[in-house]
Amino acid sequence: MTAPVTDITSARSERELVTRAGSGDPAAQRDLYDRHVDRVYRVAFRLAGDDDAARDITQETFIRAFGRLGEFRHESALGTWLHSIAVSIALGALRKRSRMDKRHVPLDAAADVGANDNHADVDLREQLHAAIDALPDGYRTVFVMYEIEGFSHQEIARTLGVAETTSKGQLFRARAKLRESLKHFARDRQ
Amino acid sequence: MNDDSFIHGQDPGDLPEPAMNDAEDTELDALLARFGADYHRPPDIVPREEMWHEIREQGELRRSIRRRPIWGVLVAAGLLLGVGIGIGVEVHARVGPHASPLAQSAPLSVPQDSHQVAVALPPSRETIGDTGDATEARRLQALPTAPRVAANHGTYAAANSAPGSNGNARSQAYALATVRHFTAVEALLTSYQTESHDARGDAEMASWARALLSQTRLLLDSPAAADPARQRLLQDLELVLVQMTQLSPANTPIDREMIDGSVRHSDVITRLRTAVPAGVATHLQ
Numbered sequence: 001m002t003a004p005v006t007d008i009t010s011a012r013s014e015r016e017l018v019t020r021a022g023s024g025d026p027a028a029q030r031d032l033y034d035r036h037v038d039r040v041y042r043v044a045f046r047l048a049g050d051d052d053a054a055r056d057i058t059q060e061t062f063i064r065a066f067g068r069l070g071e072f073r074h075e076s077a078l079g080t081w082l083h084s085i086a087v088s089i090a091l092g093a094l095r096k097r098s099r100m101d102k103r104h105v106p107l108d109a110a111a112d113v114g115a116n117d118n119h120a121d122v123d124l125r126e127q128l129h130a131a132i133d134a135l136p137d138g139y140r141t142v143f144v145m146y147e148i149e150g151f152s153h154q155e156i157a158r159t160l161g162v163a164e165t166t167s168k169g170q171l172f173r174a175r176a177k178l179r180e181s182l183k184h185f186a187r188d189r190q
Numbered sequence: 191m192n193d194d195s196f197i198h199g200q201d202p203g204d205l206p207e208p209a210m211n212d213a214e215d216t217e218l219d220a221l222l223a224r225f226g227a228d229y230h231r232p233p234d235i236v237p238r239e240e241m242w243h244e245i246r247e248q249g250e251l252r253r254s255i256r257r258r259p260i261w262g263v264l265v266a267a268g269l270l271l272g273v274g275i276g277i278g279v280e281v282h283a284r285v286g287p288h289a290s291p292l293a294q295s296a297p298l299s300v301p302q303d304s305h306q307v308a309v310a311l312p313p314s315r316e317t318i319g320d321t322g323d324a325t326e327a328r329r330l331q332a333l334p335t336a337p338r339v340a341a342n343h344g345t346y347a348a349a350n351s352a353p354g355s356n357g358n359a360r361s362q363a364y365a366l367a368t369v370r371h372f373t374a375v376e377a378l379l380t381s382y383q384t385e386s387h388d389a390r391g392d393a394e395m396a397s398w399a400r401a402l403l404s405q406t407r408l409l410l411d412s413p414a415a416a417d418p419a420r421q422r423l424l425q426d427l428e429l430v431l432v433q434m435t436q437l438s439p440a441n442t443p444i445d446r447e448m449i450d451g452s453v454r455h456s457d458v459i460t461r462l463r464t465a466v467p468a469g470v471a472t473h474l475q
Contacts, residue, residue: 030242038236045232054232055241062245063252125225132229148226179214182221 014078022069029066036079037062040086046144047090049133057093061086076158083159087141094137131181139174146171251390271367364414368424369466371405375427376462378402379453382434392437399434406431423465426456 014035020028040061045054064085072081132140141160145151146167153171157164378398406428415421433449453459 026246033242033245034238037238037241041236041241042232046230049230051233051237055237055244059241059244059248062241063249066245066249067252124221125228128221128225129229144229147222148229175215175218179218182218183214 015074018069018072018074018078021066022072032078033062036082039079040082043083043145043149044086044090046148047087047141048093053093053097057086057090060089064089080155080158083155084161087145087159091137091141127182128178131178134181135174135177139170139177142167142170143174143178247389251393361413361416364409364412368409368414368420371402371409372423372462372466375402375406375431376459376466378434379430379459379462382449383453396435396437399431399437403428403431403435420465423458423461426452426458426461430456430458 014032017028017032021032037058041054041058044057044061045051048054048057061082065082072078132143135143142156145156145159146153151159153164153167156162156167160167378395381398382395406424409415410421410424410428415424430449430452433445433452436445437449
C-alpha cells in the first residue's frame with residue numbers, strides 16, 4: 001500500500017526540521033516544539049499529576065532532545081522518541097518523589113486503597129483515581145497511556161522500549177489490581 | 191526502560207488468572223468511561239510560551255556550563271605541568287653533569303614563606319642575564335609566553351642547584367602550581383564580588399568553584415601544603431569554594447551572606463594577593 005502524499009511530504013519536512021534543529025537552528029527547534037509539545041505535556045501531566053512537575057518534565061524532555069537530535073536515526077517517529085524521553089524523565093521524577101513521600105507516609109498507606117473506606121459517601125471518582133495512583137509506576141504508565149491517552153500497544157512498546165506483549169501484560173495486571181481495589185470499595189458501600 | 195516492573199513484565203498468558211468475571215470488567219470499563227478522562231486532567235491551555243522561554247534559557251545555561259570546565263582543565267594542566275617540570279628538573283639537578291654533591295644529597299624541603307614561594311616563579315630577564323647566559327635569555331625572549339615560563343623555571347631551578355643554594359626543584363614545582371592556583375581562585379572570588387548574581391552567573395560560578403575545589407584538595411594532599419601558612423590558606427579556600435559550589439538560583443540572600451562572611455572572616459582575598467607576588471599573574475597566563 002502506498003503512503004499518502006501528504007504523509008510523505010510531512011515526514012520529509014520533519015526530517016529536514018530535525019536536521020536543522022540538531023544543528024542548533026532556533027526556528028527549527030521552535031517548529032518541532034510546537035508540533036509535539038501539547039502531547040508531551042499531556043502525557044507528562046497525566047503521569048505526574050500536577051502542573052509544575054509536568055512543566056519540568058516537558059522542558060527537560062525538549063532540552064535533552066535538542067541536545068541529542070544528532071543521535072536520532074529516524075527509526076521511529078520523532079513523537080515516539082520524544083515520548084520515550086518524557087516517560088523516562090517522568091518515571092525518574094516519580095521514583096524520586098516516591099522516595100520523598102515514603103519519609104512522611106506509612107509504606108502501606110497507598111497499597112490499601114478501598115479497604116479503609118469508612119465513609120459510605122466517598123466519591124467513586126476519587127476512589128478510582130486513588131486506585132490508579134496506587135498502581136506501581138510501570139503498570140500505571142501503560143494504563144494511563146493506553147486507557148486514558150489512547151496510545152496503541154505498539155506505540156507504548158516503542159515508547160517504553162519493551163515488547164508489545166509486555167505492554168499488554170502490564171495493562172492486564174493494572175486492570176486486575178484496579179478491580180481488586182474497587183471491589184473493596186463497592187463492598188464497603190453496600 | 192529501567193523500571194523493574196517493565197523488566198519483569200510477562201506475557202499475559204503467563205499471568206495468574208485473577209479472580210474476576212466479565213461483570214467486574216464491564217463495571218471497570220464503565221467507571222473508566224465516566225471518570226477516566228478526569229484522571230490528572232491536564233489544563234486545556236498548554237503553557238507553551240512559558241515552557242519555551244525556560245527551555246531556551248536552560249539550554250543556553252547548560253551550553254555555557256559545558257564550555258566553562260575549560261577552567262578546570264587549565265588549572266589541572268598547570269598543576270601537572272608544574273609538577274612534571276619539577277620532577278624533570280630535579281632528576282636533571284641530581285644526575286646532570288653540573289650537579290653538586292650538596293644538591294645531590296640535599297633533603298627535600300619546601301619554601302617557608304611567600305617570599306620563598308616567589309623564587310619558584312619565572313625570574314626576570316635581568317636575572318637570567320645575571321647568570322651570564324645571554325644566549326639563553328635571547329632564546330627565551332623569542333619563545334611564546336607559556337613555554338617561556340616553563341623554560342625560565344627550568345633554567346632557574348638548574349642554576350639554583352649550584353653549591354650553596356637550597357634550590358629544591360620539587361618544592362619549587364609545587365610552589366609554582368600553588369601560585370597558579372591562587373591566581374585562579376583570586377580571579378574567581380573577584381568575579382563573584384563584582385558580577386551580578388543571576389541564575390546563569392550562579393551556575394557558572396558554582397561550576398568554576400567545583401573545578402578549583404578539586405585542585406585545592408589535590409594541593410592540600412601534596413607537599414605544597416607542608417608549609418603551615420599555605421596549608422591554612424588552602425583550607426580556608428576549600429571552605430569558601432565548598433560554599434560556592436552550592437550556588438544556585440534557589441539560594442537565598444542568607445546563603446550569599448554566608449559566603450561573603452567566609453570570604454571576609456578568613457580574609458582570603460588579601461592573603462591570596464600576598465601569596466601571589468605582584469606581576470606574577472601576568473607571567474602565569
